[in-house]
Amino acid sequence: MSRIHNTFTKLDESKRTALIPCLVAGDPDLETTLEAARELAERGADILELIVPFSDPMADGPTIQAASQRALAGGVNLKAILDAVTELRQQIELPIVMMTYLNPVFRMGMSEFGRQAKKAGVDGVILPELPVEEAPPWSRVAEDAGLDTIFLASPTSGPERLAEICKASTGFVYAVTLTGTTGARESLPEELIQNLTRLRMMSPKPVAAGFGISGPEAVRRLAPHADGLIIGSALVKMMEEGSKNEKIRRLGEAVTELKAAIEMA
Amino acid sequence: MEQPKIGYFGKYGGRFVPEMLMPALLELEAAYNEAKAKPEFWKELDEYLRNYVGRPTPLYKAAKLAASLAGGDNGNNYPRIYLKREDLAHTGAHKINNTMGQVLLAKYMGKKEIIAETGAGQHGVATATAAALFGMSCRVYMGAKDIERQQPNVKRMQLLGAEVIPVNQGSETLKDAINEALRDWVTTIRQTYYVMGSVVGPHPYPSMVRDFQSVIGREARTQILEQEGRLPDTLVACVGGGSNAMGLFAPFLDTEVNLVGVEAAGEGLITGHHSATLAEGVDGVLHGAFSLILQDEHGQVLEAHSVAPGLDYPGVGPEHASLHALERAKYFYVTDDEALNAVITLSRTEGIIPALESAHAVAYALKILPELPSSHCMIINLSGRGDKDLNIITSQLEGRL
Numbered sequence: 001m002s003r004i005h006n007t008f009t010k011l012d013e014s015k016r017t018a019l020i021p022c023l024v025a026g027d028p029d030l031e032t033t034l035e036a037a038r039e040l041a042e043r044g045a046d047i048l049e050l051i052v053p054f055s056d057p058m059a060d061g062p063t064i065q066a067a068s069q070r071a072l073a074g075g076v077n078l079k080a081i082l083d084a085v086t087e088l089r090q091q092i093e094l095p096i097v098m099m100t101y102l103n104p105v106f107r108m109g110m111s112e113f114g115r116q117a118k119k120a121g122v123d124g125v126i127l128p129e130l131p132v133e134e135a136p137p138w139s140r141v142a143e144d145a146g147l148d149t150i151f152l153a154s155p156t157s158g159p160e161r162l163a164e165i166c167k168a169s170t171g172f173v174y175a176v177t178l179t180g181t182t183g184a185r186e187s188l189p190e191e192l193i194q195n196l197t198r199l200r201m202m203s204p205k206p207v208a209a210g211f212g213i214s215g216p217e218a219v220r221r222l223a224p225h226a227d228g229l230i231i232g233s234a235l236v237k238m239m240e241e242g243s244k245n246e247k248i249r250r251l252g253e254a255v256t257e258l259k260a261a262i263e264m265a
Numbered sequence: 266m267e268q269p270k271i272g273y274f275g276k277y278g279g280r281f282v283p284e285m286l287m288p289a290l291l292e293l294e295a296a297y298n299e300a301k302a303k304p305e306f307w308k309e310l311d312e313y314l315r316n317y318v319g320r321p322t323p324l325y326k327a328a329k330l331a332a333s334l335a336g337g338d339n340g341n342n343y344p345r346i347y348l349k350r351e352d353l354a355h356t357g358a359h360k361i362n363n364t365m366g367q368v369l370l371a372k373y374m375g376k377k378e379i380i381a382e383t384g385a386g387q388h389g390v391a392t393a394t395a396a397a398l399f400g401m402s403c404r405v406y407m408g409a410k411d412i413e414r415q416q417p418n419v420k421r422m423q424l425l426g427a428e429v430i431p432v433n434q435g436s437e438t439l440k441d442a443i444n445e446a447l448r449d450w451v452t453t454i455r456q457t458y459y460v461m462g463s464v465v466g467p468h469p470y471p472s473m474v475r476d477f478q479s480v481i482g483r484e485a486r487t488q489i490l491e492q493e494g495r496l497p498d499t500l501v502a503c504v505g506g507g508s509n510a511m512g513l514f515a516p517f518l519d520t521e522v523n524l525v526g527v528e529a530a531g532e533g534l535i536t537g538h539h540s541a542t543l544a545e546g547v548d549g550v551l552h553g554a555f556s557l558i559l560q561d562e563h564g565q566v567l568e569a570h571s572v573a574p575g576l577d578y579p580g581v582g583p584e585h586a587s588l589h590a591l592e593r594a595k596y597f598y599v600t601d602d603e604a605l606n607a608v609i610t611l612s613r614t615e616g617i618i619p620a621l622e623s624a625h626a627v628a629y630a631l632k633i634l635p636e637l638p639s640s641h642c643m644i645i646n647l648s649g650r651g652d653k654d655l656n657i658i659t660s661q662l663e664g665r666l
Contacts, residue, residue, distance in 0.1 A: 055565040056440065056551060058447045059283045065434060077563035102281055102550040107564030129281040129550060133271070152284040156454060161287065179285055180452040 003095040003123045004148050004171040007046055008206040008227055018046035018228035019219075019262050020208055021235050021255055022099070024067035025050045026076025030084045032244050034091075039252045041092040044259040048092070049126070049230060050085070052078055052100035059128045061183025063233035066240070078104040078113075082120040089121030097150065097171070099126040110138060114145035124148035124171035132164045139168060150174050155195055159202075166203040172228060175199055175209045184214035184234045188222075196225045215254075216261035223265030231258060272468020275590060277583035280467040282553045286447075289454045294469040296374045301476070306373065313365050314480060317398070320362075322350045322481075324488035324644070329614040334634045344634055344641040345493065348617070349485050351509065351648045358620065358649030359481060359509045360391035364460055366477030368395035371458035378453065379403045381460040382446040384411055384439030384505070385575035385622065386418025387649055388462030393427035395460075403427040406446040410437040411574050418653050436568035439505075439578045443552050463506025464582035467553030471511075471582050478512025485644055486516050493642055499523040502646035503625040504596065505540065505576035507585045509648035514594060524594035526585060527629040529571035531601055540569035542581040543589050543596040556583040572601035572657060573621035575649075599628040605661055607631055608651060620649035621657065 001009075011018050021040050025033050037048055053068035053076060060068070078100070085096060098117060105113045105127070117125060125147055130138060132151060142149045148171025153162055156179060166173055175196055177188050192209075200207045209222055210230030219229055238250040272278050280290055300306040314320040324347050331343040351359035364381075371379060379396045381403070383389030389405040396403035405422055409431045412419050422429050435441040443466075450459045461470040464478075482500075489497050500517060502510035504526040514524045531539035539545070546557030551566055559567040559579035569579040588594035599607075604621055607628035612618045619627055626645050637643075651658065659666065 055435065056444050058444045058552070059285075059451065061448070072565060077565075079563070103558065103560065103566065104564035106549045106555075107547070107560065107562070128283050129553070131280060131282065131284055131287045133287070134279055134281060154283070154285040154288075156285055156288045158288065161284075165284070176283075176285060179454055181448045 002148050002171065004047065007095050008172065011046060017223040017226060017262050017265065018208065019044060019259055020047045020049055020228050020230040021045050022049040022051055022230065022232040024053055024064060024071050024236055025081040025084065026053060026071035026074055027067040027236070027239050028070045029074045030076060030080060032247065034084055034088055035244070035248055036239070036251055037088055038091060039248050040255055041094055043252055043255045045094060045255060047095045047097055047228065049097045049099055050081065052081055052098060052104060054101040054104065057101060059181055061181040061233060063237050064182050067236045078108055082116050085120040085122055095123040096121060097124045097126060098122045099128065102127055102129050110141050114141040114147060118145040118147055122147065124150050126150045126174060128152060132161070132168050135168050152176055153199055155179055155189065155191070162199060162202060166205060169205050172206040172208050173199065173203050174230070175207050175226070177209050177211045177213065180211065182211055182232050185212035186214065188212055188218060193225045200227070216257050219258055219261040220265045223262050229262065272472070274584045274587035277554070277556050277586040278468055278471060279555050280553060281550045281555065282467050283451060285451045285454065290467055290469070297370060297469055297473050300370055300373055306369070310366055310369055313369070314362070318355045318361050318365060319353065320480065321484040321488070322353050324485055324492065325350055326492065327615050330611060331634065333610070333614045334631060342639040344637045344639055344643065346630060346634070347489065347497070347644045348647045349481060349513065349644055351481060351646060352617070352619065352623070352650035356387070356391050356394050357652065358387040358391065359478060359512060360388045360462060361394065362480050362512065363462065363474050363477040363508060364388070364391040364395040367460045368392070368399050368401065371401065372399050374458065376456065376458035377401055378457040379460055380446055380449050380457050381462060382406045382439065382442040383462060384442065384577060385573070386411065386415040386422065386653060387575060389427070389429070390418050390421045390425070392460045393422045393425035396427065397425045404430055404449065406430050406432050406442040406449065408432050408436070408438040408442050411439065414657055415574055415653055416656070438574070440566065440569070447552070463508040464511045464584060465506040465552055465554060465580055471554065471584055474508050475511040475515055475584060478508050479515040481509065481512040481646065482514060482516035485513060489644060496520055496522055497642040497644045499525055499641070499643045501525045501527060501626045501630055501643060503527050503576060503622050503648060504543070504581065504585060505529070505578045505622065506580070507582040509646050511582060511584055513646045518593070524588070525629065526594055526596040527625045528596060528598040529573055529576040529625055530598035531570040531572070533600055534598070538570040539598070540571040540576050540578060541598040542579060543585060544598055546581065551580045554583045556586045557581055572604060572661060573625065575620070575622040576625065597629055599625050599632070603628040605658065608658055609662070617647070618651035619647055620651050621654045623648045
């Protein structure tokens with residue numbers, strides 16, 4: 001069974017919700033990303049999500065756009081990120097999920113990417129521009145490589161689409177909380193908890209909620225209703241300013257608070 | 266079980282968008298298919314195209330242009346060059362054909378809010394125009410660099426009641442405006458209609474925009490038969506995203522007519538400052554479609570360049586990528602300088618100031634005409650007029666005017 005599966009099974013036994021923090025790989029360099037990843041692991045992250053920066057991130061809000069620009073300005077690329085994951089895999093045990101736009105994957109070649117990602121120690125892949133209609137070629141590659149697939153479910157997806165999304169996802173289902181781009185929000189939609197409950201009832205796989213989750217308060221409110229919570233922009237924001245040590249310290253404090261909130265929920 | 270592939274042209278096309286957009290794309294596809302089958306939809310659109318847009322646009326025989334090129338040593342026996350005068354359509358370019366169709370469709374769908382992206386501003390103006398006519402609110406995303414170089418169009422959009430939203434990301438041009446419009450759409454999807462301006466983006470846009478622009482080719486086909494009694498040998502159109510070219514080409518795909526698309530070579534392909542996606546692009550996904558893209562070796566999208574803001578785009582419509590692969594259409598490129606020279610030539614031989622985008626098609630014709638037999642018959646799509654470009658043209662041609 002996959003590392004992602006094992007993680008959720010273990011958490012489920014103790015009735016806990018997975019904390020899934022995100023980093024933009026290479027923001028502002030891979031050395032910082034590796035240190036930040038180790039910090040997140042030490043502070044209780046259950047799964048780590050690494051975002052591959054892309055020149056045209058259409059599903060992302062200003063925070064992740066800016067982080068992607070910083071990373072690209074530093075010269076990072078998919079190959080270098082996979083090399084960094086290889087190094088990270090020697091140091092941390094938790095599952096690593098990679099989120100990437102499609103073009104860098106097509107450029108490397110989908111099968112080649114699948115093999116390289118698996119070899120590096122990636123456990124699952126999120127391709128945010130890949131709806132289930134276009135998924136079959138990727139699903140075959142992922143299966144052959146031994147990678148988990150993770151598809152997005154949206155508040156606008158009807159029951160039939162949700163069923164297809166649950167069926168196609170082997171790792172977990174990524175429940176997008178709102179209609180919009182990534183980025184911390186002051187409040188989340190009213191119907192969110194109802195949507196999550198409905199999705200969890202129909203999904204044989206764990207359901208992790210992401211987009212807009214801003215901090216401990218949102219985490220406390222949502223944790224009982226999801227198998228995992230994905231925190232992106234709110235943490236990526238910690239990497240915006242200051243020295244490397246300041247960034248890592250801010251990130252560590254923020255994730256510690258989130259961990260406490262998820263445990264208390 | 267694998268579903269049949271919907272929305273593809275050969276291996277190009279598809280729908281590569283976040284799940285949040287998929288239900289809206291499926292709704293749009295269903296609404297378009299329904300409207301397409303309704304004679305009253307086409308009747309209503311046709312009335313607007315005739316009485317509001319000013320269609321059919323003329324097919325004008327540019328005899329002076331042909332004579333100026335032929336060297337004058339073969340009497341009056343020059344190749345026949347026709348200009349399809351889309352510059353004479355309301356708002357000054359072919360873009361209105363598409364926006365009238367899409368905004369009418371939005372009305373049929375009960376939408377009240379329109380969003381669009383724009384590069385040169387022509388699509389923005391055409392969208393703002395249709396939105397004003399149908400009483401809908403309109404937001405147009407436009408790159409900050411384009412806002413600066415296409416001020417007249419910005420003012421026109423504002424006068425028409427549209428909100429022009431500057432985009433400061435990336436290259437601050439069309440590509441970034443599309444990203445931002447898509448982000449708006451993801452957020453406001455329940456109430457908004459996104460009017461895509463070219464034959465790019467996820468299915469059904471490439472097919473739908475082509476269908477609405479095909480009025481250009483249908484008219485041209487009828488008009489050339491009236492004037493020449495036969496089909497032309499060659500069609501020439503500029504290609505950025507490729508909507509005016511697809512609109513001209515589509516009704517001729519079942520013929521033997523040569524189809525020529527002309528891309529922007531900018532400062533020259535070798536400089537890297539160009540927009541020649543079919544010449545230099547590699548397969549990939551941008552803005553929801555699998556097509557050719559200008560990109561680096563790691564799959565990051567490159568910034569395009571052209572003196573013509575409407576051609577300044579690192580992608581191209583998937584149907585063009587397919588016609589290119591099949592060699593059914595041939596694609597060439599001309600530089601900024603060649604396009605600027607074509608502006609002068611057409612202005613001074615025919616008294617027609619072309620848009621910088623359309624000047625690329627004219628420039629290609631100027632290059633090959635001296636070698637063509639006098640029996641040759643060519644239609645150039647004059648996709649827009651040059652008023653919007655006066656600032657660029659005068660600053661680029663300083664001292665030559």
